[in-house]
Amino acid sequence: MKNISKTYSGNQVLKNVSLTIKEGEIHGLVGENGAGKSTLMNILFGMPVIHSTGGFEGEILFDGKTCNPKSPTEAMEMGIGMVHQEFMLIPGFTITENIKLNRENTKPTTLSKVLGPKLEKLNFTKMKEDAKNALNKLNMTVDEYLPVAGLPVGYMQFIEIAREIDKSNLKLLILDEPTAVLTESEADQFLDVIQNLSNMGIAILFITHRLDEIKQVTDSITILRDGSLVKSIPTSEIDIIEMAKLMVGREITSTTSDKKDIDSDTSPYLELKDLYVDMPGERVKGVNLQIRKGEILGLGGLAGQGKIGIANGIMGLYPTKGSILKDGKEMPLNNPREMLNNAVAFLSEDRKGVGLLLDEPIDFNIAFTSLEIQEKFINKIGPFKIVDSKSIKFHAEKIIKDLDIRCTGPNQYTRFLSGGNQQKVCIARALTLNPDILLVSEPTRGIDIGAKKLVLDTLVKLNQELNMTIIITSSELAELRQVSDRIAIISEGKVHTILPPDASDEAFGLAMAGEDIDKVVS
Numbered sequence: 001m002k003n004i005s006k007t008y009s010g011n012q013v014l015k016n017v018s019l020t021i022k023e024g025e026i027h028g029l030v031g032e033n034g035a036g037k038s039t040l041m042n043i044l045f046g047m048p049v050i051h052s053t054g055g056f057e058g059e060i061l062f063d064g065k066t067c068n069p070k071s072p073t074e075a076m077e078m079g080i081g082m083v084h085q086e087f088m089l090i091p092g093f094t095i096t097e098n099i100k101l102n103r104e105n106t107k108p109t110t111l112s113k114v115l116g117p118k119l120e121k122l123n124f125t126k127m128k129e130d131a132k133n134a135l136n137k138l139n140m141t142v143d144e145y146l147p148v149a150g151l152p153v154g155y156m157q158f159i160e161i162a163r164e165i166d167k168s169n170l171k172l173l174i175l176d177e178p179t180a181v182l183t184e185s186e187a188d189q190f191l192d193v194i195q196n197l198s199n200m201g202i203a204i205l206f207i208t209h210r211l212d213e214i215k216q217v218t219d220s221i222t223i224l225r226d227g228s229l230v231k232s233i234p235t236s237e238i239d240i241i242e243m244a245k246l247m248v249g250r251e252i253t254s255t256t257s258d259k260k261d262i263d264s265d266t267s268p269y270l271e272l273k274d275l276y277v278d279m280p281g282e283r284v285k286g287v288n289l290q291i292r293k294g295e296i297l298g299l300g301g302l303a304g305q306g307k308i309g310i311a312n313g314i315m316g317l318y319p320t321k322g323s324i325l326k327d328g329k330e331m332p333l334n335n336p337r338e339m340l341n342n343a344v345a346f347l348s349e350d351r352k353g354v355g356l357l358l359d360e361p362i363d364f365n366i367a368f369t370s371l372e373i374q375e376k377f378i379n380k381i382g383p384f385k386i387v388d389s390k391s392i393k394f395h396a397e398k399i400i401k402d403l404d405i406r407c408t409g410p411n412q413y414t415r416f417l418s419g420g421n422q423q424k425v426c427i428a429r430a431l432t433l434n435p436d437i438l439l440v441s442e443p444t445r446g447i448d449i450g451a452k453k454l455v456l457d458t459l460v461k462l463n464q465e466l467n468m469t470i471i472i473t474s475s476e477l478a479e480l481r482q483v484s485d486r487i488a489i490i491s492e493g494k495v496h497t498i499l500p501p502d503a504s505d506e507a508f509g510l511a512m513a514g515e516d517i518d519k520v521v522s
């Protein structure tokens, strides 16, 4: 890609960016949220959003020939595949149907011989065989006839890749943040797969915010900042700290909070008694927990063990049994609105389903829940209620600055924000509720290293300055250890053990595996 520039309604998001990738090479593309990574890849894959917004400037050469894919179909014909940040699978279809979608195998019938190929029959045996083959290449043992709906998110990612590698002419595979939704062990398996694909001669363009993965698996990297190329360099010649510095243009230090001793004699601020949550894939099976006022409690554990289900259950988003007491008062179960009324706010791990209003501006998205639930930003004149747009805008401007949301201003529609910046808008919305208890799930998933620090710093600041009680659920143990006062490890739907953040790696490892940790902890 040579001297690529792209403008979205007057806003230049790529400035003369060049990028080269060789056959079979694994090339990392890194940069802060909004740096222009997805846009660059969308250009290469011929995404309609590029061409419906005036196209781009610059030149693309593929296999030595000038090309300009005007649609994903054209890109695919050339041998380019792409797995997007958001899944593009059809839930009601089986794994095989999703892998073979639009490329179904058919076999002739008596009618088709006379009336043409449109009347050919689907060749299910061949389709199943191909799907199985693609899954095998990824070391996946899942049954190909299962429907995609209800599968754990990690599986979905592998199915998307299986779909790409089933294409026989695949030469270059673009992966936009493929590991953001994977657990650590799934991500490791995934990196092996990438290595295998590269050994097969397929070039990989890999976008991720996990710089350790970039270091581990790529041959070379390109760093973007604010739409410009900062550097392209062989990975062996740069370390992670330097990468982070080049991405954000400044040094990144890690977040730490002053850990508080939790006095178990004081009465709990939030108490969960025998909590059961029927969240598919993350069932909670009898959790008892006491959280003190002003505490940051971390919830850790392996995927599928129930840690994610706890906050979802407290919020009433999945059928829940047991009891939840806030400051000694019994909370209604299965009633999200009542939880919000009781000043409990939730930032969901489900980025797609978090309910951003994509065709509304940033400021309204930030204010929306507070407006609905708390009647904030409303002026009452006699019997009339008038939305105070000025204060909504003012509030948004402040929080955009605080969380460093990269946008053209509070009026910009959230649809046009990069993925990470959309996530920050969700955080801003939860904070606007000014809750007593903030539940945050995977708060830094998919956001860049600079923004990650900002989010964690914000949580620590809210806790210190407002004495806000925070329950943070995360698959990244390092992140939990940085900010939590105590960390509860969830295994098989129950609290396996509660550890101090400075407990040994061994203790955390054993607890996560559901093993007895007494020996190491003492």
Ligand SMILES: Nc1ncnc2c1ncn2[C@@H]1O[C@H](COP(=O)(O)OP(=O)(O)OP(=O)(O)O)[C@@H](O)[C@H]1O
Residues within 6 Å of the ligand: 008, 009, 013, 031, 032, 033, 034, 035, 036, 037, 038, 039, 040, 049, 406, 407, 415, 416, 417, 418, 419, 420, 421
């Ligand atoms: N369809 C669009 N219309 C207008 N602006 C857009 C559109 N898509 C992206 N942008 C803007 O282009 C810039 C680059 O966004 P892009 O999605 O390429 O960033 P990114 O580096 O992939 O970020 P992330 O890591 O958050 O996914 C951002 O400022 C974004 O707001």
